[in-house]
Amino acid sequence: MGSRIRPVRLVVAAVAAGALLGPALAGCSGSPQDPPASGASAQLVLVTHDSFALSDGVLDAFTSETGIAVDVVALGDAGELVNKLVLTKDSPLGDVVFGIDNTFASRAVDAGVLLDYVSTALTAAEAPYLLPAGQGGEQLTPVDSGDVCVNVDHEWFAERGLAEPATLEDLADPAYRDLLVVESAATSSPGLAFLLATVAAFGEGGWQDYWRALIGNGVKIDAGWTDAYYADFSGPSSDGERPLVVSYSSSPPVEVVDPAAPSPTGVLTATCFRQTEYAGVLAGTAWPEAAQRLVDFLLSPTVQQDLPGSMYVYPVVAGTPLPETWAAHAVRIEDPYGLDPAEIGASRERWIQEWAAIVDR
Amino acid sequence: MTAEARSRTAPSRAGGSGRVWTWAGALLLLAFLGVFFLWPVGEILARGIAPDGALDLSGIGEVLARPRTLRIVGLTLAQAALATLACLVLGMPAAFVLYRLRFRGRTALRALAVVPFVLPTVVVGVAFKVLLADTPLDGSWWAIVLALVFFNVSVVTRTVGTAWEELDPAVEDAAADLGARPLRAFWSVTLPRLGPAIASAGIIVFLFCATAFGVVLVLGGARYGTVETEIWRLTSQYLDLRAASALSLVQLCFVVLVLWAAGRVRSRPELRVPDPGRAPRRGDVPVIAVAAAVGALLAVPVLALLLRSFLDRDGWTLEAWAALVGLGSGAGGAAPALAVSPLAALGNSLAFAAAGMLLALAVGLGASILLSRRPASGWGSRLRSGLEGVVMLPLGVSAVTLGFGYLVALDAPPFDLRSSPLLVPIAQALVAAPLVVRTLLPVLRGVDPLLRDAAEDLGASPVRVLWSIDLRLAARPVIAAAGLAFAICLGEFGATTFLSRPATATLPIVIERLAGHPGPGNLVMANAAAVLLAAVVAAALALAELAGARRVSRRG
Numbered sequence: 047m048g049s050r051i052r053p054v055r056l057v058v059a060a061v062a063a064g065a066l067l068g069p070a071l072a073g074c075s076g077s078p079q080d081p082p083a084s085g086a087s088a089q090l091v092l093v094t095h096d097s098f099a100l101s102d103g104v105l106d107a108f109t110s111e112t113g114i115a116v117d118v119v120a121l122g123d124a125g126e127l128v129n130k131l132v133l134t135k136d137s138p139l140g141d142v143v144f145g146i147d148n149t150f151a152s153r154a155v156d157a158g159v160l161l162d163y164v165s166t167a168l169t170a171a172e173a174p175y176l177l178p179a180g181q182g183g184e185q186l187t188p189v190d191s192g193d194v195c196v197n198v199d200h201e202w203f204a205e206r207g208l209a210e211p212a213t214l215e216d217l218a219d220p221a222y223r224d225l226l227v228v229e230s231a232a233t234s235s236p237g238l239a240f241l242l243a244t245v246a247a248f249g250e251g252g253w254q255d256y257w258r259a260l261i262g263n264g265v266k267i268d269a270g271w272t273d274a275y276y277a278d279f280s281g282p283s284s285d286g287e288r289p290l291v292v293s294y295s296s297s298p299p300v301e302v303v304d305p306a307a308p309s310p311t312g313v314l315t316a317t318c319f320r321q322t323e324y325a326g327v328l329a330g331t332a333w334p335e336a337a338q339r340l341v342d343f344l345l346s347p348t349v350q351q352d353l354p355g356s357m358y359v360y361p362v363v364a365g366t367p368l369p370e371t372w373a374a375h376a377v378r379i380e381d382p383y384g385l386d387p388a389e390i391g392a393s394r395e396r397w398i399q400e401w402a403a404i405v406d407r
Numbered sequence: 408m409t410a411e412a413r414s415r416t417a418p419s420r421a422g423g424s425g426r427v428w429t430w431a432g433a434l435l436l437l438a439f440l441g442v443f444f445l446w447p448v449g450e451i452l453a454r455g456i457a458p459d460g461a462l463d464l465s466g467i468g469e470v471l472a473r474p475r476t477l478r479i480v481g482l483t484l485a486q487a488a489l490a491t492l493a494c495l496v497l498g499m500p501a502a503f504v505l506y507r508l509r510f511r512g513r514t515a516l517r518a519l520a521v522v523p524f525v526l527p528t529v530v531v532g533v534a535f536k537v538l539l540a541d542t543p544l545d546g547s548w549w550a551i552v553l554a555l556v557f558f559n560v561s562v563v564t565r566t567v568g569t570a571w572e573e574l575d576p577a578v579e580d581a582a583a584d585l586g587a588r589p590l591r592a593f594w595s596v597t598l599p600r601l602g603p604a605i606a607s608a609g610i611i612v613f614l615f616c617a618t619a620f621g622v623v624l625v626l627g628g629a630r631y632g633t634v635e636t637e638i639w640r641l642t643s644q645y646l647d648l649r650a651a652s653a654l655s656l657v658q659l660c661f662v663v664l665v666l667w668a669a670g671r672v673r674s675r676p677e678l679r680v681p682d683p684g685r686a687p688r689r690g691d692v693p694v695i696a697v698a699a700a701v702g703a704l705l706a707v708p709v710l711a712l713l714l715r716s717f718l719d720r721d722g723w724t725l726e727a728w729a730a731l732v733g734l735g736s737g738a739g740g741a742a743p744a745l746a747v748s749p750l751a752a753l754g755n756s757l758a759f760a761a762a763g764m765l766l767a768l769a770v771g772l773g774a775s776i777l778l779s780r781r782p783a784s785g786w787g788s789r790l791r792s793g794l795e796g797v798v799m800l801p802l803g804v805s806a807v808t809l810g811f812g813y814l815v816a817l818d819a820p821p822f823d824l825r826s827s828p829l830l831v832p833i834a835q836a837l838v839a840a841p842l843v844v845r846t847l848l849p850v851l852r853g854v855d856p857l858l859r860d861a862a863e864d865l866g867a868s869p870v871r872v873l874w875s876i877d878l879r880l881a882a883r884p885v886i887a888a889a890g891l892a893f894a895i896c897l898g899e900f901g902a903t904t905f906l907s908r909p910a911t912a913t914l915p916i917v918i919e920r921l922a923g924h925p926g927p928g929n930l931v932m933a934n935a936a937a938v939l940l941a942a943v944v945a946a947a948l949a950l951a952e953l954a955g956a957r958r959v960s961r962r963g
Contacts, residue, residue: 091826096920098909118909119826126643130814133646137818139825153646232640233624266546269624272529272922276930277536282720283927285537293925300926303721358924395645406475406630 152391447812455652498563525898662803771843890951
């Protein structure tokens with residue numbers, strides 16, 4: 047008889063789970079959009095991308111300082127984040143957004159998902175990072191920036207006595223045949239940034255020929271950063287064969303094991319495209335003032351100093367001290383490629399489609 | 408006597424309270440599937456095909472006529488069909504060895520065989536790429552097919568094996584006694600009886616392969632794609648809902664067609680106490696050799712992961728494992744600031760998977776019980792086929808479509824759940840429930856209705872019938888389905904990454920994050936975390952095996 051008990055238990059548990067779930071779910075849902083009770087402290091939801099990370103206690107510092115609780119919701123990569131905000135414009139997913147970058151800013155701004163607010167903590171030193179007026183300059187506060195650059199495996203070139211390439215043109219030089227791996231502009235954020243670098247460098251009429259030349263020179267195109275960097279790049283912590291990869295200007299410092307020695311990898315400083323990440327207040331928030339304070343907090347020394355270590359990006363606030371390995375091994379790109387955000391917004395999809403048609407052959 | 412004959416002579420006796428229970432159960436299930444599947448998916452599709460409220464199907468024709476779409480659809484079908492065929496051919500010998508032969512270590516091997524199915528595609532993709540480097544398969548379309556076989560062959564082994572175990576070997580022995588050679592006996596006696604299980608496994612594998620995502624991206628690079636990767640690109644990167652909806656509808660049509668075709672080949676399996684298996688014989692050597700080769704195919708990438716979790720650029724290291732269990736600081740101090748530690752993520756994974764498994768069992772078992780009953784009326788019959796379709800559909804719908812559907816549908820009380828962690832087990836259960844149904848439905852359909860009628864005649868209530876007849880006979884498959892559902896929920900990535908929050912990230916998500924950052928130790932640690940996930944899954948499945956085995960010995 048003992049053996050009969052088990053299936054009953056299973057069924058009872060199953061039915062109970064099914065029956066209880068509906069009401070229980072409805073009861074548990076945290077709904078940030080409830081109207082605030084008078085005197086209740088604000089409960090903010092910060093929506094961001096998958097790469098968002100701050101060290102332990104950083105957001106707690108904000109809460110203990112202001113009494114405002116912050117819940118973080120990650121919504122995919124930067125492009126996906128913006129698309130989800132656009133899609134849910136009528137019932138927003140949170141109060142503050144962090145992680146809209148200059149390649150997708152126009153879509154968010156045009157769709158009207160943001161309230162007018164730019165942090166008052168910004169000074170003239172950070173002004174170059176601001177988006178143009180009318181294109182997000184009133185809604186988006188710059189928080190960090192990073193450069194997407196071709197990374198180079200110094201040891202690989204040293205072993206072969208081959209001079210490293212320097213420019214985008216060099217990458218199409220037969221001397222560097224089959225040495226470069228990049229990410230797809232259609233499926234990867236650094237891949238898109240690299241495509242934009244080539245558009246900025248060669249212009250509307252020239253980038254297509256450049257890509258044909260790259261293809262002719264054996265460029266390998268992977269879907270995402272992970273497989274390009276770890277499976278195809280020849281760097282010290284990778285398993286691949288190719289000594290040139292599209293990554294970030296912040297990648298080489300991370301490869302440093304012996305702080306006294308030079309980094310085993312480096313960046314080609316003339317191949318970079320700058321991505322700036324912004325924060326803003328979402329339209330529809332029940333706590334606009336608290337939301338503004340959170341945007342301000344992202345520019346505070348607490349957050350700005352934490353950015354390089356936790357998200358591999360440069361703080362925008364001038365004079366923020368950098369970690370030691372960065373100070374010693376990171377190269378700050380002086381003159382990266384850039385494009386007008388409005389132009390990116392207008393042409394991004396068309397460029398990607400033209401690019402796909404060239405590389406799909 | 409067949410069920411049909413029986414119902415002619417004595418119409419269903421499940422009157423009164425039995426019918427009320429049946430209807431209540433069916434409506435509860437449909438309500439759950441409606442709220443958490445049909446509504447969200449319908450809502451996002453509607454935005455694509457009726458953007459201004461008016462139906463506009465012109466977009467579908469336009470999208471489907473694009474050369475890229477046709478190429479992608481063709482690639483998807485070809486790769487899913489090939490991989491399914493390979494899985495069936497390779498999975499059968501393994502099913503025979505693991506479920507018909509008796510040998511030391513069988514339980515462990517059965518559990519280990521499922522491990523590939525739940526491994527995170529990111530790290531396995533990188534491991535595959537590294538293994539295939541410098542071979543002709545590198546970067547080719549065949550690499551994707553090979554990887555799909557790696558991930559899915561265990562579904563065949565397990566689904567077919569469990570059914571094989573229930574077959575009476577006496578029939579085969581009789582064929583042999585009558586002079587049939589083993590192959591002939593297999594072909595004309597065993598194979599037909601395994602038909603339903605093979606069809607079930609084939610459908611599931613086909614649908615999994617046709618909707619494969621991560622592995623296609625990693626191994627396919629920019630050149631190859633599937634309908635699934637295309638829907639993801641169109642939805643999340645371009646917000647081109649019109650084109651995405653068109654492709655989603657194509658995908659739905661596939662699934663409905665496949666499920667309909669599967670319905671044609673269904674027949675009644677036998678149901679009996681599982682055969683404990685026999686000792687291997689000399690004649691089994693060729694089959695064992697093939698099964699061993701399949702085992703090697705499955706083991707190589709897993710062993711590569713294991714090896715690579717101990718190997719960094721300076722040689723052998725324990726640092727990744729130390730960091731994983733919280734003893735180290737992360738190699739080179741470069742580990743990205745994870746919102747949760749891998750161990751905490753494992754805790755999240757286990758909690759979500761437990762909830763997801765319970766829910767998948769509730770949905771899958773409930774649906775299987777309802778679907779195995781003779782409907783008393785035309786309405787009941789229609790409701791039944793509706794339920795059968797709806798419960799299987801999630802296998803063929805993109806996680807992206809579902810995730811975006813949740814965003815636009817579940818935005819108002821009482822279902823304002825968009826940022827609730829509760830959606831994670833719900834979505835995981837939707838993915839796992841079809842497998843539960845496919846495992847249990849053939850078994851419950853195999854229960855002789857005479858048994859139920861006899862029990863009722865003796866005065867048993869419908870609930871009592873359910874547990875004394877159906878569940879008693881199906882207890883072992885229920886435990887097997889529970890183990891598989893748990894494993895699926897543990898490994899689920901697509902929907903989970905959409906729904907989980909940083910603070911409640913699961914282990915597969917943490918693995919993806921680790922593998923998404925440069926630095927000396929991150930990939931090594933991702934590999935270690937993947938091995939940890941594999942070990943947990945294997946342990947869970949081994950427990951299910953042992954629990955099932957104990958039931959057999961009690962029953963026997």
